Amino acid sequence: MNIxxxxxxxxxxxxxxxxxxxxxxxxxxxxKRMRIYMNDEGDILLKPIVEIPATEVWLYKDKKALKAVLxxxxxxxxxxxxxxxxxxx
Numbered sequence: 001m002n003i004x005x006x007x008x009x010x011x012x013x014x015x016x017x018x019x020x021x022x023x024x025x026x027x028x029x030x031x032k033r034m035r036i037y038m039n040d041e042g043d044i045l046l047k048p049i050v051e052i053p054a055t056e057v058w059l060y061k062d063k064k065a066l067k068a069v070l071x072x073x074x075x076x077x078x079x080x081x082x083x084x085x086x087x088x089x
Contacts, residue, residue: 008045 008081016022024046028034031048038044059066075081 006045 012027014019014022028046028048031050032051034046034050036046038043058064059069
């Protein structure tokens, strides 16, 4: 991510507590982890991240498989589904 190309706007002002913590409250939405960036001027950028189980990483590395899964999800959203009889496979 090229941080210099991103535009930021001020959204709130918070105080740092005696233990050097700052709360984000609703600003963090439902994210539990943040990647932290800091530049030479001391500006701090928090980028929300999500983690996935190691057993599922293969899907994100296999572009063809990921595309097929996303297409299947989109088809299901559009109601393009059919019944599968497993004993006939």
